[in-house]
Amino acid sequence: LLKELFPHTGRALTIGITGPPGAGKSTLVNAIASAVRAKGRRLGIIAVDPTSPFTGGAILGDRIRMTGHHADAGVFIRSMATRGQLGGLAAATSDVVLLLDAAGFEIVLIETVGVGQDETDVARVADITAVVLVPGMGDDVQALKAGIMEIADIYLLNKADQPGVDKLERDLRVLLKLAPRQDGWEPPIIRCVATDGTGVAEVLTGVGTFTGSDLHAARATANWSFRLRSMFRERVAQSIPSADVELAAAEVAARRIDPFTVVDGWLERAPNQT
Numbered sequence: 016l017l018k019e020l021f022p023h024t025g026r027a028l029t030i031g032i033t034g035p036p037g038a039g040k041s042t043l044v045n046a047i048a049s050a051v052r053a054k055g056r057r058l059g060i061i062a063v064d065p066t067s068p069f070t071g072g073a074i075l076g077d078r079i080r081m082t083g084h085h086a087d088a089g090v091f092i093r094s095m096a097t098r099g100q101l102g103g104l105a106a107a108t109s110d111v112v113l114l115l116d117a118a119g120f121e122i123v124l125i126e127t128v129g130v131g132q133d134e135t136d137v138a139r140v141a142d143i144t145a146v147v148l149v150p151g152m153g154d155d156v157q158a159l160k161a162g163i164m165e166i167a168d169i170y171l172l173n174k175a176d177q178p179g180v181d182k183l184e185r186d187l188r189v190l191l192k193l194a195p196r197q198d199g200w201e202p203p204i205i206r207c208v209a210t211d212g213t214g215v216a217e218v219l220t221g222v223g224t225f226t227g228s229d230l231h232a233a234r235a236t237a238n239w240s241f242r243l244r245s246m247f248r249e250r251v252a253q254s255i256p257s258a259d260v261e262l263a264a265a266e267v268a269a270r271r272i273d274p275f276t277v278v279d280g281w282l283e284r285a286p287n288q289t
């Protein structure tokens with residue numbers, strides 16, 4: 016199905032939104048959705064955040080806030096479980112993005128919680144990744160993992176109505192000076208208040224600046240390079256029956272054969288099996 020749909024894709028802009036739990040990602044997604052809909056554009060939302068109000072463990076209040084969008088045919092919301100997914104999240108998310116793209120959704124927002132592997136995985140699916148930070152989390156900026164700084168195309172300082180946002184911005188600017196991005200991109204830093212929509216227009220402008228740059232096309236190629244490799248790995252791995260894997264594993268454990276010979280043998284066989 017995806018193969019047939021693929022020629023109809025390539026128009027959607029995918030925006031990843033990541034950050035710690037409670038930073039206001041869902042509220043921001045909601046506010047961005049309203050702004051996008053006000054322009055008459057259709058949008059898809061993929062909620063990877065396991066604590067997301069769009070998922071099963073919904074906080075009632077947040078659910079109610081999203082009701083307006085739930086009833087809107089121009090908005091499609093899909094939640095994806097993260098539990099039990101070992102690296103499969105990027106693949107599954109990428110496929111859903113293709114579907115939404117083919118269906119004519121012009122913007123696809125992916126909300127993911129800022130823990131573990133998920134956020135870096137999602138950055139490989141998104142055209143642009145926004146990292147949400149909030150004031151008053153102590154030395155949080157110092158604790159920003161290197162991996163996060165590499166994926167952040169835009170920083171959103173949410174809860175800018177709360178004290179400490181000046182310090183947060185100062186600290187972040189110092190950090191970005193000390194550890195500039197290798198590709199030379201200087202991520203815009205945008206203050207916002209998701210609860211009242213302040214700064215949302217600037218967020219969309221910031222997104223536009225990135226998509227207008229050379230980095231955007233390079234990002235798409237880098238993401239497809241990652242996806243192609245993982246698709247290939249997956250297909251080759253699936254071509255080996257699990258009974259064969261179990262058998263070979265026992266042989267290797269008993270030192271009757273070495274694992275390198277086993278894998279070489281599978282690789283020779285693999286093309287004929289698919």
Ligand SMILES: Nc1nc2c(ncn2[C@@H]2O[C@H](COP(=O)(O)OP(=O)(O)O)[C@@H](O)[C@H]2O)c(=O)[nH]1
Nearest residue numbers: 036037038039040041042173174207208209210
């Ligand atoms: N004061 C303030 N509260 C906010 C802001 N944005 C979100 N919140 C609140 O922060 C809490 C967590 O928001 P949520 O969107 O669920 O965060 P998520 O876990 O990152 O998705 C909610 O109670 C929101 O109402 C903001 O800009 N200012």
Ligand SMILES: [Mg+2]
Nearest residue numbers: 041064067068
């Ligand atoms: Mg959320």
